[in-house]
Amino acid sequence: MPGSKSNLMSLHEDVINDTSDLSEMKISDEKGSVEKRTKTLTEKNGYHDSVYINAAKIFQGIHTEKRKDRILVRYGDDSVPPTLTFKDEYSQHVSYELAFSALKYQDLLEEILLDSCVYPCQSIPDELTSLLVVMLYDLQDRKFQAREIFDEEEPVAEVRKTERYLYNFRTKLAAALARCRIKHGALSIEYILPETVRKQEQRASALPLCVWINTFKISLQDVFRDLKKKGFTRVESVLDFDHYTYCMDQHCNDVLFFPSSLKEELLNLDLFADCKLLLQDKSRSLAVHSAQALLNTDDDIIVAHVGSHLTIAHMSVLTIHSMSRIFVCGVESSAKADELRNLFSHMGCKNIQLLHEDFTEIGPTDPRLQKAKVILLLPQCSGLGVGNPIDFILNEHGDAGLLRDVLQGSVSEDKLSILAERQLNELMHAMKFNEVQAIVYCTCSVYPEENELVVKKALESGVEGNKVQPYRVIPPVFSTCSNSEGSTETFFKMEPSEISSGCFLAILAREKDPSENVSVKDILARAAAKGLLDSTVVQKSKEDEKKQKVKQRRRNITGCHIDPKIAEFLHHQTVSSIKAEVPVSKAVSNVQQKNVNRTNSYQLKKSINPISDTALPKVLKHTSHLSSMGKAYDRQTLARKPHTERKRVVLKPVEIVLPPVITPYLSSQGNKPRVSSARHCFHGWTEAKGLSGRILPPTVSKVVKPAVLSHPRPRPQESSNFALPSYRR
Numbered sequence: 001m002p003g004s005k006s007n008l009m010s011l012h013e014d015v016i017n018d019t020s021d022l023s024e025m026k027i028s029d030e031k032g033s034v035e036k037r038t039k040t041l042t043e044k045n046g047y048h049d050s051v052y053i054n055a056a057k058i059f060q061g062i063h064t065e066k067r068k069d070r071i072l073v074r075y076g077d078d079s080v081p082p083t084l085t086f087k088d089e090y091s092q093h094v095s096y097e098l099a100f101s102a103l104k105y106q107d108l109l110e111e112i113l114l115d116s117c118v119y120p121c122q123s124i125p126d127e128l129t130s131l132l133v134v135m136l137y138d139l140q141d142r143k144f145q146a147r148e149i150f151d152e153e154e155p156v157a158e159v160r161k162t163e164r165y166l167y168n169f170r171t172k173l174a175a176a177l178a179r180c181r182i183k184h185g186a187l188s189i190e191y192i193l194p195e196t197v198r199k200q201e202q203r204a205s206a207l208p209l210c211v212w213i214n215t216f217k218i219s220l221q222d223v224f225r226d227l228k229k230k231g232f233t234r235v236e237s238v239l240d241f242d243h244y245t246y247c248m249d250q251h252c253n254d255v256l257f258f259p260s261s262l263k264e265e266l267l268n269l270d271l272f273a274d275c276k277l278l279l280q281d282k283s284r285s286l287a288v289h290s291a292q293a294l295l296n297t298d299d300d301i302i303v304a305h306v307g308s309h310l311t312i313a314h315m316s317v318l319t320i321h322s323m324s325r326i327f328v329c330g331v332e333s334s335a336k337a338d339e340l341r342n343l344f345s346h347m348g349c350k351n352i353q354l355l356h357e358d359f360t361e362i363g364p365t366d367p368r369l370q371k372a373k374v375i376l377l378l379p380q381c382s383g384l385g386v387g388n389p390i391d392f393i394l395n396e397h398g399d400a401g402l403l404r405d406v407l408q409g410s411v412s413e414d415k416l417s418i419l420a421e422r423q424l425n426e427l428m429h430a431m432k433f434n435e436v437q438a439i440v441y442c443t444c445s446v447y448p449e450e451n452e453l454v455v456k457k458a459l460e461s462g463v464e465g466n467k468v469q470p471y472r473v474i475p476p477v478f479s480t481c482s483n484s485e486g487s488t489e490t491f492f493k494m495e496p497s498e499i500s501s502g503c504f505l506a507i508l509a510r511e512k513d514p515s516e517n518v519s520v521k522d523i524l525a526r527a528a529a530k531g532l533l534d535s536t537v538v539q540k541s542k543e544d545e546k547k548q549k550v551k552q553r554r555r556n557i558t559g560c561h562i563d564p565k566i567a568e569f570l571h572h573q574t575v576s577s578i579k580a581e582v583p584v585s586k587a588v589s590n591v592q593q594k595n596v597n598r599t600n601s602y603q604l605k606k607s608i609n610p611i612s613d614t615a616l617p618k619v620l621k622h623t624s625h626l627s628s629m630g631k632a633y634d635r636q637t638l639a640r641k642p643h644t645e646r647k648r649v650v651l652k653p654v655e656i657v658l659p660p661v662i663t664p665y666l667s668s669q670g671n672k673p674r675v676s677s678a679r680h681c682f683h684g685w686t687e688a689k690g691l692s693g694r695i696l697p698p699t700v701s702k703v704v705k706p707a708v709l710s711h712p713r714p715r716p717q718e719s720s721n722f723a724l725p726s727y728r729r
Contacts, residue, residue: 385502
């Protein structure tokens with residue numbers, strides 16, 4: 001038997017060597033190889049007992065249930081929701097990671113337990129099977145080495161008992177793992193996973209880190225300066241990343257991207273430790289920027305769900321230069337409220353008010369929310385568009401069942417129907433607030449049932465009533481640095497990829513009342529929201545508005561010394577109602593002249609002398625330049641005379657009549673002068689008050705091509721003014 005024992009130990013060593021490459025594999029994709037983080041023996045020393053207990057509870061609720069005729073490993077009763085208690089954020093994160101890993105390899109781990117005859121075991125009840133599976137995954141991840149015991153931790157009896165049991169059978173377990181790898185022809189257990197799961201993991205590992213800048217504590221320029229001192233280089237896009245690099249987001253001017261490989265180094269920087277840079281998915285930044293662009297100076301905003309405190313803090317940062325208040329719904333417990341207040345205070349946020357009622361329980365006429373003009377609705381969704389499901393669950397207080405859905409690549413029809421119905425009810429409730437003018441609806445779902453169809457059903461419901469303006473979908477507005485093509489569409493959508501998570505964004509705004517006048521203060525506030533103005537210009541506008549009347553708004557916008565782009569933006573906001581007064585010139589149809597033959601037409605051209613350029617009225621000299629009117633003329637005028645032109649004149653069409661055709665000939669009845677029926681007229685544009693009469697010069701020296709030619713029938717009184725002797729043959 002000594003030889004048998006020696007062979008067994010040799011087999012154990014071979015299995016250990018075979019599994020040594022478990023965490024050093026490189027998974028290749030279409031764009032290249034993404035190197036996974038190396039896990040050495042010194043790095044993988046195990047976790048605290050409490051981590052294993054919490055991970056087992058999470059796994060118990062999300063493990064894949066098999067058909068009764070195929071059940072070989074039993075997990076006990078999971079009808080009661082588990083109670084989770086975490087020491088800190090790190091223990092919470094690693095507990096979910098350990099449970100998610102056990103879920104991904106559930107079939108493999110069960111096969112190892114059965115093949116090694118370690119399961120079933122009378123000493124391990126079914127209620128502890130989840131703990132057995134979780135600790136088995138961690139044991140093989142540590143290459144079947146013993147766990148380091150921490151002196152300061154409080155031991156848990158179930159954990160210590162399960163750990164001793166598995167460690168005693170570590171050789172059999174390692175041999176069973178080797179046989180499974182040979183069976184599947186896999187170099188490591190990662191290749192046993194389905195291809196869709198491997199691609200999802202690969203995409204999540206390569207996803208750039210998205211952070212936003214807390215301008216309560218630091219300016220954008222100071223962030224760029226600090227990053228440069230620490231050796232970071234700014235590049236144009238994520239495609240240009242090369243280790244210590246970063247880039248600006250194309251939609252939000254306070255959002256930065258970093259390579260995913262720098263996550264641990266970034267979190268150790270002072271910028272992150274002091275809450276100057278905050279790590280969060282881009283979809284939430286898109287939502288808050290869209291909501292902020294819809295706010296006026298003193299409008300309040302309602303956040304329908306607590307969700308992540310980072311989203312609320314970002315909304316507070318973006319309203320730093322206004323008097324807006326942020327009402328957060330659904331803060332049920334006082335302990336949660338105190339926790340949020342401490343977090344917001346540490347981040348510098350002061351304009352946040354917490355409401356303990358759920359959003360759907362708050363009435364549309366609640367006196368606290370009468371100044372609220374925008375609702376930010378981030379409902380619970382399936383979340384299959386997110387890149388990192390664990391971070392999404394922890395930050396958004398999501399359901400752990402998302403981990404199972406991510407592995408399956410789909411959501412059950414029953415769950416999807418429940419989510420869509422809840423989202424529709426919340427959106428319809430938001431539309432009942434009569435004082436609210438816009439709703440921002442955002443999800444991380446890839447299903448139309450949670451996105452477009454929810455918005456469509458809400459708009460068709462008509463719950464807002466007939467007393468207020470109805471809602472319609474408008475494209476979202478981001479900062480002026482945005483050059484995205486997606487924002488030109490009605491809905492803003494991003495598909496999941498290796499450079500971004502997926503999200504859906506819809507803006508519902510009330511149709512504008514034609515009789516409503518927008519103040520200059522609101523126009524400048526919206527311009528500042530788009531990045532066109534700074535706070536000094538907004539403050540100056542408040543003082544100017546008190547001194548000037550409504551009739552002078554147009555003069556203030558076009559005459560103030562502002563950048564031409566800003567002037568054009570303000571001009572179009574103010575004079576949009578005036579543009580309707582300017583009539584569009586139309587071509588007048590030519591009158592059929594059947595009585596004038598080609599000979600008379602030829603004589604007409606030769607008999608009339610060209611009209612001199614100096615003798616023509618001023619309006620005729622510029623007729624050729626006035627063929628295109630409207631907005632184009634508006635912009636050209638503003639560009640040429642931004643300071644000197646103080647008055648905008650309403651133009652009207654004017655008709656200028658040329659002398660009738662003079663054809664000298666004798667009729668059979670005698671020398672009786674006759675006037676030809678042909679008559680030419682020019683159409684041009686002139687001031688409404690500048691037309692005092694139609695007087696043409698007596699001599700004609702030059703023919704000017706008219707912009708619009710008309711041949712109406714002459715009236716008697718006009719023929720008497722311009723008629724000259726003519727003769728008909």
